Amino acid sequence: MSDYRAPIKDMRFVMDELAGFKELSSLPGLEEATPDLADAILDEAAKFAGEVIAPLNRVGDQQGCKLGADGVSTPAGWKEAYAQYREAGWNGITLPPEFGGQGLPDTLGIAAKEMLCSANMAFSLGPLLTTGAVEALLTCASDELKAMFLEKMVSGEWTGTMNLTEPQAGSDLALIRSRAEPQGDGTYRVFGQKIFITYGDHDMTDNIVHLVLARLPDAPAGVKGISMFLVPKFLVNADGSLGARNDAWCISLEHKLGIHASPTCVMAYGDKGEGAIGYLLGEANRGLEYMFIMMNEARLGVGLQGVAIGERAYQQALAYARDRKQGRDALTGEMLVSIDKHPDIRRMLMLMKSRVEAARALTYYTSGLLDRARHLADAEERKKALWLAEFMIPIVKGGGTEMGIEVTSLGIQIHGGMGFVEETGAAQHFRDARITTIYEGTTGIQANDLLFRKLMRDQGATAKLVFGEIYATVKTLTASGKPELAAIAQKLGIALKMWTDTTEWLAANAKTSLGGVLTAAVPYLSLAVVVCNGWMMAKAALAAAGYLDKGEGDLPFYRAKLASARFYADQMLPQAIAFAETVKAGDAAIAGLGDELFDA
Amino acid sequence: MSDYRAPIKDMRFVMDELAGFKELSSLPGLEEATPDLADAILDEAAKFAGEVIAPLNRVGDQQGCKLGADGVSTPAGWKEAYAQYREAGWNGITLPPEFGGQGLPDTLGIAAKEMLCSANMAFSLGPLLTTGAVEALLTCASDELKAMFLEKMVSGEWTGTMNLTEPQAGSDLALIRSRAEPQGDGTYRVFGQKIFITYGDHDMTDNIVHLVLARLPDAPAGVKGISMFLVPKFLVNADGSLGARNDAWCISLEHKLGIHASPTCVMAYGDKGEGAIGYLLGEANRGLEYMFIMMNEARLGVGLQGVAIGERAYQQALAYARDRKQGRDALTGEMLVSIDKHPDIRRMLMLMKSRVEAARALTYYTSGLLDRARHLADAEERKKALWLAEFMIPIVKGGGTEMGIEVTSLGIQIHGGMGFVEETGAAQHFRDARITTIYEGTTGIQANDLLFRKLMRDQGATAKLVFGEIYATVKTLTASGKPELAAIAQKLGIALKMWTDTTEWLAANAKTSLGGVLTAAVPYLSLAVVVCNGWMMAKAALAAAGYLDKGEGDLPFYRAKLASARFYADQMLPQAIAFAETVKAGDAAIAGLGDELFDA
Structure with missing residues (x-):
C-alpha cells in the first residue's frame, strides 16, 4: 500500500493550458472561478483525498460490504468518512447554487473528482451516482419533486x-x-x-x-x-x-x-x-432520453476513473521502483541500484506516466467544452462546444478506461512478484480498473456511439473540425524549428493521416459493407484515442516549450512534460498505423462464415 | 463457471503440421511415439483433465490453501485428485523410462500439459515444478541421489x-x-x-x-x-x-x-x-548454471500457461456469448439474437481464438525443436535445433504470457457486467494469468535474453535462419495464387521486413546507444512475437488450404483455420509496423534526463 499525493501541478497545467480554465471566469455564471479559488479548492481537495479517503481504500477492499437484516453496511470507517465528505461541502461543488451547490465549473470540479477516485475508487462511486441522479432531477423533475429531493441530494445528505x-x-x-x-x-x-x-x-x-x-x-x-x-x-x-x-x-x-x-x-x-x-x-x-442526457457526464466520469486509477498505480509503482534495489545499472555499471534506473522499468514508468497525462488532458479538455456548452453567450457557439464534447466523450470513456487497465497492469509488472501479492496493493488497482470498460457502456458501445452517432450525425462535420485543429497543431509544432517539437509533429502528422484516411474508408463502406465497418469500430475508436491523446500531449509540449523559452515558471516540470509528450509520440502514436491497417481489413477474414468458425 | 473440453483437433493439427510430430517416431528413442499412441494419450488426457481436474478449479480459487500446525493443506478434493493423477501415470509421460517414466516426446507431452493447465492452472503448477526438479537431478545429481529420489519424483509420489x-x-x-x-x-x-x-x-x-x-x-x-x-x-x-x-x-x-x-x-x-x-x-x-539448463523447459512451460488459460477463457466466453441474448442483429435485422452474432463480440471471440491458436502453434513448434535437439542422430543438427529452440523460448514465454493476460481480459469483456462477478469464473482466469509475465523471468528479462543472449551470441546467425524460413513461407503463400493466402503473405512480408530492419538497427546501435537499445528491448520482443506467431498461422493456413484443395479430412476445421490465420494477419500483424517505429525511437525522449522526469 502506498500514499496518494494529488498531482496538483499537472492538473493545474492541464486545466490552464489545455482545458481553457483561465478564460472560464469571463463567462456568465462562472465569474467566481478565479485562479485563486482554483488553488484553494485543489489544495483542500488534495488534503481531503490524501488524508481522509485514501487510507480507507485497502480496508474497503478487504472488508467489502455486507448485507444484513438492516440492509447493507459499509466497511469500517466509511460512514464517518462520508460524513466528513458531506460536511466539508464536497458533494455540491459543481452543482447549482439554487439547491445549495457551489456552481463551480466542471473543469475545476473534475480535478477534485479525480482526486477522490484516485484515493478510493469504490468510495467515489457513491457521489458519482448521486451527481448523475441530481442531473436527472434537474433535467426532468417537477418543481415539487425538485423541492422535495434536490437540496438533500446536492448536499450529499441523501x-x-x-x-x-x-x-x-x-x-x-x-x-x-x-x-x-x-x-x-x-x-x-x-x-x-x-x-x-x-x-x-x-x-x-x-x-x-x-x-x-x-x-x-x-x-x-x-x-x-x-x-x-x-x-x-x-x-x-x-x-x-x-x-x-x-x-x-x-x-x-x-x-x-x-x-x-x-x-x-x-x-x-x-x-x-x-x-x-x-x-x-x-x-x-x-x-431513456433523460438517461442519455446524463450520459455525457457519466461517461466522462468513468473515463476519468481510468485516469485516476492509472495515476494511483503510477505513484505506487514509482515509489516501489525507487525503493527496491536489484541488479547493476547497465549504463553506469553501478552495482545494486534501485530498479527505477533500469531502462525497461524506466520505460514502463514513463509509459504509465505519459498515458495517464494524455488521458487526463483529453478528459479535462472535454470537461472544458462541456462548461462552454453551458455558459457561452452565443447559442451557436454553445452548440458547437456541445457537439465537440459529445464527439470526444466516447474517445475519453473508451480510451481512458482501456488505458486504466493497461497502466494498472504495468503497475503490477514493475513490482515483480510483489505485485501479485495482495498486501502490496498494486493488484487492487488492476482489479478495480477492470470494471471501467464495461459499465456506462462497454468499449464496443463507445465505438458504435463514435461511429454511428457522433461521426455520422453531421456527416463528419465535427470530425473535420477536430482534424483541422490537430492539423493546425502539427503545423505549429513543425514551424517552431525545434527538433523535439518537430519529432512529435512528424508522428502526430502521420497518425492524423491514418485517422482521416480510415474515416473516409468507413464513410465509403458504411452502406456496402456494414459487417466490415462494425468489425472495425473498436479498432477505429482505438485509433481516434491514440491520435486525440497524442494531440493533447503535442499541445502540452508546445505550451511547455514556450515556458522553457521564456525561462518562466517551474522549468523541471516543463522539461518533464516535454519528455513525456515526446515519449507518448514515440511509444503510442505509431499504433495509429497498425489500427488503420486493421480497420481497413474490415471483416474480410470471416465474412460469410457462421458458427463453424468457432466450433472447430 | 464452465466446463473445459480439450481442443484435441487443434492440438493434433499443430503437432502434425507445425511441430513435425509425425517424423519424431523415426528418431532413435522415440519409436513408440506413433500417431495411434498420440490419439490414445490425447483422448485419455482430455478425459482426465475435463472430468477430474477442471471441476476443482473454482473450489481451489475460493478455498485456497491454508497453513496450519501440520503444514499446508490443499483445498477439498485436491489430495484425492492428485492421487488419481499420480496413479494414472500422468506425471512421468515425458520422463526417462530408466526411472519409471514413459519417455514420450515433449511434442506429445505438451498437449497433455496444456490440458492439465487449462483445466486448473493452480493444480498444474505442482507437476510443473516436480518435472523441473527431476530435470535438475538428471542433469547434475550423483547416481546415489538419483537412485534415492528420482523414481519417486518421476512417478509423482514425491x-x-x-x-x-x-x-x-x-x-x-x-x-x-x-x-x-x-x-x-x-x-x-x-x-x-x-x-x-x-x-x-x-x-x-x-x-x-x-x-x-x-x-x-x-x-x-x-x-x-x-x-x-x-x-x-x-x-x-x-x-x-x-x-x-x-x-x-x-x-x-x-x-x-x-x-x-x-x-x-x-x-x-x-x-x-x-x-x-x-x-x-x-x-x-x-x-545457477544448472538452473539455467532447466530454464528452457520451465519458460516454455510458462508460455504454455498463457495458451492454456487463454483457451479456457475462450471456451467460457464462447459458451456465454452463444447463450446470452441481447439486441438486434445489425446485418440480418433479426431481433433478440445471441450476442455471438454481434460483429464486435465476434471480433473479440476471433481475436481470442486466433491469438491462442497462434501461440499454441509456436509453443508446440518449439517443443518439437527441443525433441529434435535431444534425439536427432547428427550432433550438428542437434545443436542447430537447440539453438533454434533457445532463440524461440523468450518469444514463446514473453508472447504467450502477455497474450494470456490480454485474452482473459477479452473473456471478461465479452461477459459484460457478469464478467466482473466472481461466480461467473471469467475473472479467475484473468487473475490467474497475471502471474505468468512475472515468474520464470519477467517479460523484460525475456526481452533481454532474446536480444543480448539469443540474438547476439552467434551474431544473428540463428535469427537469419528464422528470417529465411519466414521469407520462404511468404514466397510459398504468394506463389499459391490464392487470394486468401496472398493476403496473409502480404502482411507477413511487411511484418518480417520490420523485424529484419529493427534487428539491423539494434545491431548498429548496441554499442553506441545502449540506453536506447535497452529501452527498445520489450517492443523488439513484441515485434518478434507478432511475426513468429503470424508465421505459424501462415504455415497453418498453407496446410489447411492444401487439405481443402484435396477435399480431404475435416473441411469445416480447415476453413475455420484459414479464417483464423487471415484474422491474425489482419488484426495482429500490422502491429509489427508500430513496434518497429517504437524500437527505432529508442530512448530519444528521455535520454539524459534523471529523476526529475518522474518527480514532476
Missing part, C-alpha cells in the same frame, strides 16, 4: 442511484420488464428486479433516491416505452421529514473482482406487496 | 520445488544469502529464508524434494558463488523409507491475486537449530 439493468436487459434496454402502475393520485406503484445497482443500499445516509426505468401499462414495446421513476428508500413527508419505508430492498450483493467496497446490489421493487411508491419524472415514455 | 528467490534477491540472484556448511560426511547444513516457493509445502504427498540455491563458506561473491542443494522435507533412509523430519518449513503463505490453490510459501531452512540437512548437486558454485 445519495442517488440509477436503476437500468435487469437480468435480461443489459446493453439492450429495450428488454426492460419492470413496470409501474398509476394510482390515480399522481403516484405510481413500481414492480420489478434490477441488477448491478451501485450503492443500491448502504448505511452512510438516512435516505436513498432511486431512479428506476420501468414501463407504464399502456407503454409501447421497446425503448420508446420506458419511463423514469423516482423511488425513495424512505418516503418523504410534506415537511421534509422521513416517512414510511418504501418497498425497495437490496436482496443480494454481488461478489466482484474489484471495487469490493462499492455495494453492487440486486434491488427488488414492490416484491413484498402492493408495489414501491414512485413518482414519474418528466413525461411518460421518455425515460 | 513432488519437487525450486528455491531461488530471497527477499533481497529476485531477478538479481547474485544477492542470494542462503548458506550451506559442509559437515565432512558428504552432507551439508543449509540455512536461509526463501520466498515465493511454489508448492513449498502441501498435503498431497509424503515427501517434498526441495532444490535450494545457497552459498558455500568459501564461495566467491555474485552469481559464480551459488551452489545447488537437495533438501528433502523428510530425510530418506537407505532402504528408501522416510526418516526424520528435516528443518525445512513453510512459515507463511502469500495471499495472492490469483492461483489461490497453489501454495506460495515462505520457506525457512535451518531456522530451528543446526541447519537443514542437504546434499550438494553437481559441482560447487555451478548452481
Whole structure:
C-alpha cells in the first residue's frame, strides 16, 4: 500500500493550458472561478483525498460490504468518512447554487473528482451516482419533486442511484420488464428486479433516491416505452421529514473482482406487496432520453476513473521502483541500484506516466467544452462546444478506461512478484480498473456511439473540425524549428493521416459493407484515442516549450512534460498505423462464415 | 463457471503440421511415439483433465490453501485428485523410462500439459515444478541421489520445488544469502529464508524434494558463488523409507491475486537449530548454471500457461456469448439474437481464438525443436535445433504470457457486467494469468535474453535462419495464387521486413546507444512475437488450404483455420509496423534526463 499525493501541478497545467480554465471566469455564471479559488479548492481537495479517503481504500477492499437484516453496511470507517465528505461541502461543488451547490465549473470540479477516485475508487462511486441522479432531477423533475429531493441530494445528505439493468436487459434496454402502475393520485406503484445497482443500499445516509426505468401499462414495446421513476428508500413527508419505508430492498450483493467496497446490489421493487411508491419524472415514455442526457457526464466520469486509477498505480509503482534495489545499472555499471534506473522499468514508468497525462488532458479538455456548452453567450457557439464534447466523450470513456487497465497492469509488472501479492496493493488497482470498460457502456458501445452517432450525425462535420485543429497543431509544432517539437509533429502528422484516411474508408463502406465497418469500430475508436491523446500531449509540449523559452515558471516540470509528450509520440502514436491497417481489413477474414468458425 | 473440453483437433493439427510430430517416431528413442499412441494419450488426457481436474478449479480459487500446525493443506478434493493423477501415470509421460517414466516426446507431452493447465492452472503448477526438479537431478545429481529420489519424483509420489528467490534477491540472484556448511560426511547444513516457493509445502504427498540455491563458506561473491542443494522435507533412509523430519518449513503463505490453490510459501531452512540437512548437486558454485539448463523447459512451460488459460477463457466466453441474448442483429435485422452474432463480440471471440491458436502453434513448434535437439542422430543438427529452440523460448514465454493476460481480459469483456462477478469464473482466469509475465523471468528479462543472449551470441546467425524460413513461407503463400493466402503473405512480408530492419538497427546501435537499445528491448520482443506467431498461422493456413484443395479430412476445421490465420494477419500483424517505429525511437525522449522526469 502506498500514499496518494494529488498531482496538483499537472492538473493545474492541464486545466490552464489545455482545458481553457483561465478564460472560464469571463463567462456568465462562472465569474467566481478565479485562479485563486482554483488553488484553494485543489489544495483542500488534495488534503481531503490524501488524508481522509485514501487510507480507507485497502480496508474497503478487504472488508467489502455486507448485507444484513438492516440492509447493507459499509466497511469500517466509511460512514464517518462520508460524513466528513458531506460536511466539508464536497458533494455540491459543481452543482447549482439554487439547491445549495457551489456552481463551480466542471473543469475545476473534475480535478477534485479525480482526486477522490484516485484515493478510493469504490468510495467515489457513491457521489458519482448521486451527481448523475441530481442531473436527472434537474433535467426532468417537477418543481415539487425538485423541492422535495434536490437540496438533500446536492448536499450529499441523501445519495442517488440509477436503476437500468435487469437480468435480461443489459446493453439492450429495450428488454426492460419492470413496470409501474398509476394510482390515480399522481403516484405510481413500481414492480420489478434490477441488477448491478451501485450503492443500491448502504448505511452512510438516512435516505436513498432511486431512479428506476420501468414501463407504464399502456407503454409501447421497446425503448420508446420506458419511463423514469423516482423511488425513495424512505418516503418523504410534506415537511421534509422521513416517512414510511418504501418497498425497495437490496436482496443480494454481488461478489466482484474489484471495487469490493462499492455495494453492487440486486434491488427488488414492490416484491413484498402492493408495489414501491414512485413518482414519474418528466413525461411518460421518455425515460431513456433523460438517461442519455446524463450520459455525457457519466461517461466522462468513468473515463476519468481510468485516469485516476492509472495515476494511483503510477505513484505506487514509482515509489516501489525507487525503493527496491536489484541488479547493476547497465549504463553506469553501478552495482545494486534501485530498479527505477533500469531502462525497461524506466520505460514502463514513463509509459504509465505519459498515458495517464494524455488521458487526463483529453478528459479535462472535454470537461472544458462541456462548461462552454453551458455558459457561452452565443447559442451557436454553445452548440458547437456541445457537439465537440459529445464527439470526444466516447474517445475519453473508451480510451481512458482501456488505458486504466493497461497502466494498472504495468503497475503490477514493475513490482515483480510483489505485485501479485495482495498486501502490496498494486493488484487492487488492476482489479478495480477492470470494471471501467464495461459499465456506462462497454468499449464496443463507445465505438458504435463514435461511429454511428457522433461521426455520422453531421456527416463528419465535427470530425473535420477536430482534424483541422490537430492539423493546425502539427503545423505549429513543425514551424517552431525545434527538433523535439518537430519529432512529435512528424508522428502526430502521420497518425492524423491514418485517422482521416480510415474515416473516409468507413464513410465509403458504411452502406456496402456494414459487417466490415462494425468489425472495425473498436479498432477505429482505438485509433481516434491514440491520435486525440497524442494531440493533447503535442499541445502540452508546445505550451511547455514556450515556458522553457521564456525561462518562466517551474522549468523541471516543463522539461518533464516535454519528455513525456515526446515519449507518448514515440511509444503510442505509431499504433495509429497498425489500427488503420486493421480497420481497413474490415471483416474480410470471416465474412460469410457462421458458427463453424468457432466450433472447430 | 464452465466446463473445459480439450481442443484435441487443434492440438493434433499443430503437432502434425507445425511441430513435425509425425517424423519424431523415426528418431532413435522415440519409436513408440506413433500417431495411434498420440490419439490414445490425447483422448485419455482430455478425459482426465475435463472430468477430474477442471471441476476443482473454482473450489481451489475460493478455498485456497491454508497453513496450519501440520503444514499446508490443499483445498477439498485436491489430495484425492492428485492421487488419481499420480496413479494414472500422468506425471512421468515425458520422463526417462530408466526411472519409471514413459519417455514420450515433449511434442506429445505438451498437449497433455496444456490440458492439465487449462483445466486448473493452480493444480498444474505442482507437476510443473516436480518435472523441473527431476530435470535438475538428471542433469547434475550423483547416481546415489538419483537412485534415492528420482523414481519417486518421476512417478509423482514425491513432488519437487525450486528455491531461488530471497527477499533481497529476485531477478538479481547474485544477492542470494542462503548458506550451506559442509559437515565432512558428504552432507551439508543449509540455512536461509526463501520466498515465493511454489508448492513449498502441501498435503498431497509424503515427501517434498526441495532444490535450494545457497552459498558455500568459501564461495566467491555474485552469481559464480551459488551452489545447488537437495533438501528433502523428510530425510530418506537407505532402504528408501522416510526418516526424520528435516528443518525445512513453510512459515507463511502469500495471499495472492490469483492461483489461490497453489501454495506460495515462505520457506525457512535451518531456522530451528543446526541447519537443514542437504546434499550438494553437481559441482560447487555451478548452481545457477544448472538452473539455467532447466530454464528452457520451465519458460516454455510458462508460455504454455498463457495458451492454456487463454483457451479456457475462450471456451467460457464462447459458451456465454452463444447463450446470452441481447439486441438486434445489425446485418440480418433479426431481433433478440445471441450476442455471438454481434460483429464486435465476434471480433473479440476471433481475436481470442486466433491469438491462442497462434501461440499454441509456436509453443508446440518449439517443443518439437527441443525433441529434435535431444534425439536427432547428427550432433550438428542437434545443436542447430537447440539453438533454434533457445532463440524461440523468450518469444514463446514473453508472447504467450502477455497474450494470456490480454485474452482473459477479452473473456471478461465479452461477459459484460457478469464478467466482473466472481461466480461467473471469467475473472479467475484473468487473475490467474497475471502471474505468468512475472515468474520464470519477467517479460523484460525475456526481452533481454532474446536480444543480448539469443540474438547476439552467434551474431544473428540463428535469427537469419528464422528470417529465411519466414521469407520462404511468404514466397510459398504468394506463389499459391490464392487470394486468401496472398493476403496473409502480404502482411507477413511487411511484418518480417520490420523485424529484419529493427534487428539491423539494434545491431548498429548496441554499442553506441545502449540506453536506447535497452529501452527498445520489450517492443523488439513484441515485434518478434507478432511475426513468429503470424508465421505459424501462415504455415497453418498453407496446410489447411492444401487439405481443402484435396477435399480431404475435416473441411469445416480447415476453413475455420484459414479464417483464423487471415484474422491474425489482419488484426495482429500490422502491429509489427508500430513496434518497429517504437524500437527505432529508442530512448530519444528521455535520454539524459534523471529523476526529475518522474518527480514532476
